Amino acid sequence: MLSFAVIIISVNTAIEYFSFVTIEKQMMEKADLRELSFREVLSKHDKAEEAGQPSDVARSALETLKASGKEVRIYDSNQKLLGLAVDGIIINNKTPVIFAGNIQNALKGNYAYTVSDDHLLYFAIPIQDKYYQNSYVFEFVEDISYFYTMMDQIRYILFAGAGGFIILITISSLFIARNTTKPIKYLLGATESFSRQQFREVHLNRKDELGMLAAGLNRMGIQLSDYIQYQKQFVSNVSHELKTPLAAIKGFSQYLYEGENEDEELQKIYYHLVNESDRLTLLINELLMLSRFDKAGPDEMDTEKTDLTQLAEQVATGVRAKADSKGIELTIRQGPHAFVYVNQVLMSHAIANVLDNAIKYSDPRTRISIEVLIREQEAIVQISDQGIGISADEIARVQERFYRARNASAAGGTGLGLSICKEIAEKFGGHLSLESQLGAGTSVSIHLPLL
Ligand SMILES: Nc1ncnc2c1ncn2[C@@H]1O[C@H](COP(=O)(O)OP(=O)(O)OP(=O)(O)O)[C@@H](O)[C@H]1O
Numbered sequence: 001m002l003s004f005a006v007i008i009i010s011v012n013t014a015i016e017y018f019s020f021v022t023i024e025k026q027m028m029e030k031a032d033l034r035e036l037s038f039r040e041v042l043s044k045h046d047k048a049e050e051a052g053q054p055s056d057v058a059r060s061a062l063e064t065l066k067a068s069g070k071e072v073r074i075y076d077s078n079q080k081l082l083g084l085a086v087d088g089i090i091i092n093n094k095t096p097v098i099f100a101g102n103i104q105n106a107l108k109g110n111y112a113y114t115v116s117d118d119h120l121l122y123f124a125i126p127i128q129d130k131y132y133q134n135s136y137v138f139e140f141v142e143d144i145s146y147f148y149t150m151m152d153q154i155r156y157i158l159f160a161g162a163g164g165f166i167i168l169i170t171i172s173s174l175f176i177a178r179n180t181t182k183p184i185k186y187l188l189g190a191t192e193s194f195s196r197q198q199f200r201e202v203h204l205n206r207k208d209e210l211g212m213l214a215a216g217l218n219r220m221g222i223q224l225s226d227y228i229q230y231q232k233q234f235v236s237n238v239s240h241e242l243k244t245p246l247a248a249i250k251g252f253s254q255y256l257y258e259g260e261n262e263d264e265e266l267q268k269i270y271y272h273l274v275n276e277s278d279r280l281t282l283l284i285n286e287l288l289m290l291s292r293f294d295k296a297g298p299d300e301m302d303t304e305k306t307d308l309t310q311l312a313e314q315v316a317t318g319v320r321a322k323a324d325s326k327g328i329e330l331t332i333r334q335g336p337h338a339f340v341y342v343n344q345v346l347m348s349h350a351i352a353n354v355l356d357n358a359i360k361y362s363d364p365r366t367r368i369s370i371e372v373l374i375r376e377q378e379a380i381v382q383i384s385d386q387g388i389g390i391s392a393d394e395i396a397r398v399q400e401r402f403y404r405a406r407n408a409s410a411a412g413g414t415g416l417g418l419s420i421c422k423e424i425a426e427k428f429g430g431h432l433s434l435e436s437q438l439g440a441g442t443s444v445s446i447h448l449p450l451l
C-alpha cells in the first residue's frame with residue numbers, strides 16, 4: 001500500500017514537472033517572437049531619432065504587441081511601468097499588481113516568470129538597446145488555468161485507477177488466500193480426525209500439490225483404518241480362539257487339584273495351574289472386552305438412563321464379600337441421585353474394576369469408601385482407599401493398557417483394568433481421574449456427563 005502511494009506520488013510529480021517544462025518552452029518561444037517584434041520597434045525608433053523625428057518607444061511597442069497576451073506590460077530600466085494593455089486594449093490610468101522580483105530578474109538579462117494564485121503566468125523578458133543594455137522589460141500574461149485543470153484530471157484518473165487497482169488486488173488476494181487456506185483447514189481437520197481414529201474420505205477437487213496431498217492422505221487413511229481393523233480383529237480372534245482350550249485347561253486343573261492326591265508337590269503344581277489359568281481367563285476376557293470396545297461405535301452401545309448412585313450400590317454389594325474376606329470395611333456414603341446415560345453392564349464393570357483395585361492394593365483393616373457426587377455438569381463416582389498408593393511419576397501412566405506400577409508386583413494383575421475403565425468412561429463422554437499418595441491411599445473418580 002505504502003509503495004503504491006509512493007509510486008502514485010512520483011508519477012503525479014513527474015507528469016506535473018514535464019507538463020510545466022512544456023509550458024515553459026512554449027512561453028520561451030512566444031517570448032522570442034515578442035522580443036523580435038520589440039527590437040524591430042526599437043530599431044525603427046533609432047532610425048527616427050537619427051532622422052530627428054520624436055518617437056516614443058514604449059508606446060509604439062505597446063501598439064505593436066498589445067494583443068500578444070491577456071495582459072501586456074512594458075517597464076523601463078528603473079522598473080517603472082511605461083505602458084499596459086489588457087485584452088488588446090491600451091489602458092492608461094490603471095496601476096496593476098506588479099511582481100517586482102520578476103522585473104528585477106529580467107533586468108539582469110534572464111527570462112523570468114511568476115504564477116499568480118489565480119493561475120496567471122507573468123512572463124518577463126529583457127529587451128536590449130543598441131548598446132546591449134537591458135533598457136526595457138516586456139512582460140506578457142498568459143492564463144494557464146487549463147494546465148491546472150488538466151493536472152486535476154490526470155490526478156483524478158490516477159487516483160481512480162489506483163483505487164480500482166487496490167480493490168482488485170485486495171479482492172484477488174482475498175480470493176487466493178481463501179482458496180489456499182480453506183483446503184489446508186480441510187486437510188488439517190482430516191488429520192485431526194485421523195488421530196482420533198475416525199477415518200473418512202479425504203478429497204479435494206484440484207490437481208495441484210494440495211489435491212495430491214489430499215489423495216495421499218486419503219490413501220494413508222484407508223491403509224491405517226484397514227491396519228487398525230485388522231489388528232483389532234486379530235486380537236479378538238486370538239482371544240476368542242484361546243477361550244475354549246483355556247476353559248478345558250482350567251476345568252482339568254481344577255479337577256486335578258480337587259481330586260484325591262497325597263503328593264504335596266503335585267498338589268502345589270495343580271494349585272499353581274488353577275491360579276494361572278484363572279489369570280489367563282481374566283486376561284482373555286479383558287482383551288475380548290477391549291476388542292469389542294474398539295469395534296463398537298457410539299450408537300452400537302445399549303445405553304439407558306441410569307441412576308449412578310443405585311448402580312454403585314449394586315456393584316458394592318457384589319464385591320462386599322471379597323472386601324470382608326480381606327478384613328476391609330466398605331462404606332457407601334449416601335449421596336444425591338445422579339442420572340447418567342450409560343450402558344449399565346459396562347458401567348458396572350468399570351466401577352467393579354476400580355473397586356477390585358482398591359481391595360487388591362489395600363492392606364487388611366483399612367477402609368474403602370464409595371461416594372457419588374454432582375459437580376457442575378458432571379456425576380462422579382469416587383472410590384477412595386487407604387492402600388499402598390501410586391507414586392506421582394506413575395499416576396499418568398496407570399491408565400495405559402498393560403501398565404502396572406512398580407509397587408503392584410505383589411498383587412496379581414494384567415494392567416488392563418484401569419485402561420478398560422477409562423475407555424468405558426470415554427465411551428459415554430466422561431473420563432477418569434486419579435489422586436494418590438504413596439503409602440497413604442488412592443482415590444479414583446469416574447466422571448460422567450450429568451443428564
Ligand atoms: N487403588 C489402587 N492403589 C494402588 N495402586 C493402584 C490402584 N489402582 C491401580 N493401581 C496401580 O495401577 C496399575 C494399573 O491398574 P489396572 O487395574 O489397570 O491393572 P491391574 O490391577 O494391575 O491389573 P488388572 O488388569 O487385573 O486390573 C496397577 O498395576 C497398580 O499399580
Ligand SMILES: [Mg+2]
Pocket residue numbers: 353356357413416417418
Ligand atoms: Mg486392576
